[in-house]
Amino acid sequence: MEQERSLLLIDGFNLLSRGYFATAYGKEESELPKNEDGLYTNGLRVFWQKLFQLVTKHQITHLAIAWDVKREDSIRRQEFPDYKATRGELPRALIQQYETCLTLIEALGIKELTTPPYEADDAIGAIAGIWELEETGPCYIYSNDKDLLQLLSPQTSQIIASKKGEETYTIDHFRDEYGIEPYQWPDVKALLGDKSDNIPGCAGIGPKTGLPLIQRYGTIEGIYENIESLDPEFTRCLKKLHAGKEATHVSKQLATIICEIDSLVGTQFSEYELNVDADTVATTLKPFSIRTSFQQPLF
Numbered sequence: 001m002e003q004e005r006s007l008l009l010i011d012g013f014n015l016l017s018r019g020y021f022a023t024a025y026g027k028e029e030s031e032l033p034k035n036e037d038g039l040y041t042n043g044l045r046v047f048w049q050k051l052f053q054l055v056t057k058h059q060i061t062h063l064a065i066a067w068d069v070k071r072e073d074s075i076r077r078q079e080f081p082d083y084k085a086t087r088g089e090l091p092r093a094l095i096q097q098y099e100t101c102l103t104l105i106e107a108l109g110i111k112e113l114t115t116p117p118y119e120a121d122d123a124i125g126a127i128a129g130i131w132e133l134e135e136t137g138p139c140y141i142y143s144n145d146k147d148l149l150q151l152l153s154p155q156t157s158q159i160i161a162s163k164k165g166e167e168t169y170t171i172d173h174f175r176d177e178y179g180i181e182p183y184q185w186p187d188v189k190a191l192l193g194d195k196s197d198n199i200p201g202c203a204g205i206g207p208k209t210g211l212p213l214i215q216r217y218g219t220i221e222g223i224y225e226n227i228e229s230l231d232p233e234f235t236r237c238l239k240k241l242h243a244g245k246e247a248t249h250v251s252k253q254l255a256t257i258i259c260e261i262d263s264l265v266g267t268q269f270s271e272y273e274l275n276v277d278a279d280t281v282a283t284t285l286k287p288f289s290i291r292t293s294f295q296q297p298l299f
Contacts, residue, residue: 007062009124011143019046040093052294062272064111066120075117086198125259150185190252202244
């Protein structure tokens with residue numbers, strides 16, 4: 001019987017940076033492990049071990065790794081100069097491992113996605129949408145970025161890591177937890193904002209008010225259409241909503257993943273097929289002292 005086709009979309013920098021900071025905590029850059037060529041390896045080891053662990057566990061047949069463009073080149077930064085402006089510079093050792101990671105991806109023949117001026121989230125959203133139109137098998141997104149929850153569907157799930165372990169978070173999990181649909185997630189973020197991305201949100205509106213507002217009125221547009229007749233439980237935040245109207249609409253625009261990208265129209269999933277064997281993986285990663293549990297797939 002033919003193996004079911006399944007797609008894994010990895011938020012590349014989310015995985016690489018989490019691996020880097022987890023293993024670099026409390027250490028000076030000079031204390032981080034290097035290979036014989038003087039290249040840093042701590043984040044790379046986590047990245048590749050996790051990638052092949054996911055491929056094996058979820059029986060992945062198709063794979064792509066998505067990367068962000070430079071912050072200043074992002075379409076959101078072009079439209080909102082303060083977007084992600086509060087983020088600091090990246091460590092030199094992490095940048096070096098990003099560059100090495102790209103070289104290894106090419107050597108292994110794995111599909112890499114960089115789609116200027118769009119971010120990794122946008123590329124993931126666009127490809128997940130095309131997959132759902134063309135394929136019947138599951139799509140898995142690997143990232144701890146909750147922005148991506150807006151992409152959940154009966155076919156698309158998000159694999160999220162936590163201290164308790166990894167969870168394959170489905171659309172049913174989302175509905176049970178938040179009481180809304182995934183497409184409404186940007187509306188919640190429009191009210192709450194996001195400090196890490198410097199998305200302002202509506203000042204003074206927190207989770208205890210923001211989510212119930214969307215549960216009741218559906219969207220921020222629905223809130224403002226009914227602004228003069230809000231349920232009594234929300235009248236206490238009326239002034240905040242009036243004052244934050246412009247910021248709230250900008251925040252929704254920034255929080256919404258762009259799923260229509262011209263350069264990805266006509267995507268051929270034959271380019272995403274995982275055609276690497278275990279021996280090639282072992283040989284390619286050996287110079288970095290990276291061992292994986294990857295076994296030759298049977299499909």
